[in-house]
Amino acid sequence: MGVASRYWQLVKIDGAGRRQVQEISPAKAFFVDVFPAIAYGGQNAIADNTDRHVPDAEIQLQLLQLSRDAPTDRYLLAQRCLLCFISWQIEQVCLQLAANFGSVHGFGCADLLPYVLDDDGRLQPHGTYQSLSQKILQSFDPQQSSLTTWTTTRVKHDAALNQFLLECGVYMVSDWAILNDTRPQQLERIFREFYALTPPEIQQAQQLLESYHAIYRTARLQQRSLSIGGKCTTPTTQQLQEIATLLQSQTSQTLKSETVMTQLQKLATQLREYRIHVRGGSLPTKSLDAITVDEYTDTTKALDNEDEQTEFLQLYRPQFLACLEQALAVVTQSRVNRLQRKKGEKAKKFLQALKLFHCQNLRMTEIAESMGLRAQDAVTRLLKLKEFRADVRQQLLLLLCDRVLDLAKNYSYPDRLITLEQQIKLALDEQITQVIKEAGNQSQTAKINTIENGLFRERLCRYLDSLNEEI
Structure with a gap:
């Protein structure tokens, strides 16, 4: 369930870079006209019900159909209602990113919003420029996901936002995805040239990565062949035990599944820091101000x-x-x-x-x-x-x-x-x-x-x- 007012109130950035909420009266009137029962809810005025919980999925499906099939004036208003909703969801993604990474990496939600809130609130598109919200709406397929999920995905993959996060030291890829697409030959070069590790240390890391590929990545590729997508999930206990067994056959070391997990996470962290470095981002470092x-x-x-x-x-x-x-x-x-x-x-x-x-x-x-x-x-x-x-x-x-x-x-x-x-x-x-x-x-x-x-x-x-x- 959602909030009705989010279909006619737009979250935007003003000329000074500050967040503001703009009410778009034509969008509000249109929403009342299309969804009178939801808007009024048995009350005398919609103003009394701006925080009324509404069925988002049903509303969005009807608005989406109107935005594609209705006459020009109505499809623009239907589109504007959806764009308003998207703006709120974009802000939620930025709030989540700031909560997860901001305190450690030195940024807040207000620093992220200018990169992704570029919708000016006009009913009629101006020129050929497309805001991120418009791109999200145009590429949205209700058969594949909800509008909330699709907005979250597109925002987290936005190039400008990710470049800013990278400069702050945040690389938005999971540990398991990093390990999946790193070849043993790449790891050898990175650990030799970037970390200056010894040959035995490099060999140990390569064996860990190869064992991970043999168990986890193989299972991942099998899922893809069956059209099972989704994010890379944390390795299961069984997979960790299988990786430990494979490592034991190569190194004669007996490892617990918890130890394997720790080593994999450490390996992914090292590869993540290398990727941040080569993309121009900031690495976690020690302060020079305290002289000891x-x-x-x-x-x-x-x-x-x-x-x-x-x-x-x-x-x-x-x-x-x-x-x-x-x-x-x-x-x-x-x-x-x-x-x-x-x-x-x-x-x-x-x-x-x-x-x-x-x-x-x-x-x-x-x-x-x-x-x-x-x-x-x-x-x-x-x-x-x-x-x-x-x-x-x-x-x-x-x-x-x-x-x-x-x-x-x-x-x-x-x-x-x-x-x-x-x-x-x-x-x-x-x-x-x-x-x-x-x-x-x-x-x-x-x-x-x-x-x-x-x-x-x-x-x-x-x-x-x-x-x-x-x-």
Whole structure:
């Protein structure tokens, strides 16, 4: 059962990016005309019954038929009623995603809505552009699923939404689907090049994946051959026991089904993090703000002596800060030089907007108003924060790798330098990612006042202060 008012009230995003609910009077009048018994429910006015529970499936089937067979004026109104309903379901999906992943990955429902709520509420389509809601409605088949289920599926597969989630570190594919479409040869390359694991560790992971394929994926393929679709479900206890038995025949190890499950989930997590990385997303990392020896065990795991580790860290920290400042200066000046070649005062506006956003905590809409720009999107295009952070990250990694490797050579034997270089590059990449992620969280969330003063922002503001006479 649903709520009647959702067929004439549209959830939308206004020009400032805020959620609002718009009542569409023609859609409301049409709904009352088509479903008088449901709308009035024996009462004197529909206004008294906007929260009345209604049979969604029956209503949607009739509206869908009208949207395809009725005269133009009526089919547009029937379509609008369905589009209103879809907008509410889109919001529910975003609320669910935010509840499941938002607190860990730094986003809320309000950050997701602009990617999927692009319906302006018009009765007559404007131009050739199709909103996501219109695409959902046009592709909906009531014989295959309910409108609620179909909307949920399409939203979770939306390219723009998934790209945003990926940048936040959320990869919307189940563990079992990831394991299903990863070949043992791929796993060997990923674990060797990305994780730098030893050959025995790689072989153990390959044997686990091959056993999983032999039992779980084979059963999955058999289901598909019988036209049994659906999502990949968690392996059953019997399947886990069969995987354990197969592993035992290859390795002589006796494993419990619970252990196999844990190992499969760990393997899927590693593959998920690799996919997020290669698609440009953010990986979970440790903070650089708290300076303790333990925080840097990844960087220094090749160093043997505790005193040497302490000395190394004392030298490393200033190098990191110096390289970060240099990277910020190089990338900022490069952007300014590029903008100066264009007409107008774009370079100066870029520096002003950068300072307002990072140093004064203003929102994009507030920056646009302060600088006399047309709207929030004008500020977004001017700053290009994702590109800016990516350039800083790359520049920082280049600068820091050279300096840290030179430092580390004083604390390691020559025959270990090749292994040491790979370990340090991976560790630095992880730690730099955290600094850039802190800056990214500021642009991805609306909670400006709760953002910590991370290294990226602190050093950028210090650099911008030094340019005061130019801004």
